[in-house]
Amino acid sequence: MIGAGAIGLGTAWHLAQQGHDVSVYDPRLNQSVDREGSANDLSGTSASLGVLMGHVFRRSSGRGWRLRRRSMELWPQWIETLQAHQPDLRLHPGLLQIAEDEQAAKRMEALAAQRVDLGLQMVTNADLAAVWPTARHGGLHSRHDGRVNPLLLQRALRQALAEQSVELNAMAVDHLERNDNHWRVHRADGDSSVHNLVVLCTALHSDVLLEPLGQARPMTPVLGQALSLELTTGPTTWNNWPSVLVDQGFNLIPTAPGRLLLGATVEPGDRASEDPLTLMRNLNERAPEWLRSAKVVGHWSGLRARPVDRPAPLLEELEPGLILASGHYRNGVLLTPGTAEWVAAEVEQRSLEQA
Ligand SMILES: Cc1cc2nc3c(=O)[nH]c(=O)nc-3n(C[C@H](O)[C@H](O)[C@H](O)COP(=O)(O)OP(=O)(O)OC[C@H]3O[C@@H](n4cnc5c(N)ncnc54)[C@H](O)[C@@H]3O)c2cc1C
Numbered sequence: 001m002i003g004a005g006a007i008g009l010g011t012a013w014h015l016a017q018q019g020h021d022v023s024v025y026d027p028r029l030n031q032s033v034d035r036e037g038s039a040n041d042l043s044g045t046s047a048s049l050g051v052l053m054g055h056v057f058r059r060s061s062g063r064g065w066r067l068r069r070r071s072m073e074l075w076p077q078w079i080e081t082l083q084a085h086q087p088d089l090r091l092h093p094g095l096l097q098i099a100e101d102e103q104a105a106k107r108m109e110a111l112a113a114q115r116v117d118l119g120l121q122m123v124t125n126a127d128l129a130a131v132w133p134t135a136r137h138g139g140l141h142s143r144h145d146g147r148v149n150p151l152l153l154q155r156a157l158r159q160a161l162a163e164q165s166v167e168l169n170a171m172a173v174d175h176l177e178r179n180d181n182h183w184r185v186h187r188a189d190g191d192s193s194v195h196n197l198v199v200l201c202t203a204l205h206s207d208v209l210l211e212p213l214g215q216a217r218p219m220t221p222v223l224g225q226a227l228s229l230e231l232t233t234g235p236t237t238w239n240n241w242p243s244v245l246v247d248q249g250f251n252l253i254p255t256a257p258g259r260l261l262l263g264a265t266v267e268p269g270d271r272a273s274e275d276p277l278t279l280m281r282n283l284n285e286r287a288p289e290w291l292r293s294a295k296v297v298g299h300w301s302g303l304r305a306r307p308v309d310r311p312a313p314l315l316e317e318l319e320p321g322l323i324l325a326s327g328h329y330r331n332g333v334l335l336t337p338g339t340a341e342w343v344a345a346e347v348e349q350r351s352l353e354q355a
Helices: 006-017 062-082 102-114 150-163 203-213 336-354
Strands: 023-025 092-098 120-123 139-147 167-169 173-179 182-187 192-195 198-200 219-230 244-247 250-256 259-264 295-307 314-319 322-326
Touching (some): 006 322, 006 336, 062 336, 102 120, 102 139, 150 167, 173 203, 198 203, 203 219, 203 295, 203 322, 314 336, 322 336
Parallel strands (some): 023 167
Antiparallel strands (some): 120 139, 173 182, 182 192, 219 259, 219 295, 250 259, 314 322
């Protein structure tokens, strides 16, 4: 396994649970999973907010929907098992999307009607009065979508892997070499080892390893920013609030009394904008006063890997024994369990072919 973000760690854990002999490589493995002190050099997973937008996905068919549905099915079991390593790791349920206009409200209504069984329900402006009084077109509430804390998730997965005696190498992989039916993994320290199978979970850095092999899967960075805020006025508790409120692509996530995270979904490029407070101003008049006047106590940014000319994520066996599980763009945390299961099925398939 090359790369130890949510995708690499989660996939390694799933494979190890199935009895596979797994090694993980990532130079970040000798750093603690934290945002302090490294706000400008975070992996995608550590920068992320861990929002799980599974059931509110617009499409109802295709791989994207199947991966989301399956991931949402798997999350409760994942969290329950991983809590043994991080008791504070929880699945925070409840996601509320505010409708931006009448058209969005209509789309949400259609989705809610189709997915009653999955816990989707429309809410009216009156229902929203206590939470988001600026709502004009109601919103869509998803009972089972929500959030996991991506830092606790990574800590739990690292601990679970260490307990399963998975080899954790705090080392970058420099290049890969085909070796008959095997792969030689050359590490940055000049050492190398041979593996039956390589899974690339290296997000934006995947092409560095793929291009010398004659493979290319270009990805562009899309910057995301997040603020940690302390309220000076406004709600002191978050009663009636969902775990995540989404308005115009901004995620608001209460974390403690008087504290919340605010994240922007999409900002093309790889440079953080100069004034992080513009994030809040961009809430287009809909930011309540308590949000405008909140004090910024933390700010970080990170890059999402968006595949060029291909839908996210990139899940492919590129050649025998070389699996790519990268390019998860905006939903890598959400799609971790489904991705791990997909990789395990590929590994199984390969073992059957070789038997
Ligand atoms: C601000 C922000 C907010 C986000 N919010 C959400 C959200 O709410 N919900 C959600 O689902 N997703 C969210 N995302 C997207 C999500 O973070 C990514 O899709 C996900 O983290 C991708 O996980 P990953 O494991 O593929 O990549 P990463 O977490 O980036 O991990 C890749 C790892 O590969 C390692 N690596 C690279 N090259 C090598 C090499 N040569 N050798 C060894 N190791 C290597 C790196 O060190 C890194 O640790 C957000 C992203 C950002 C930036």
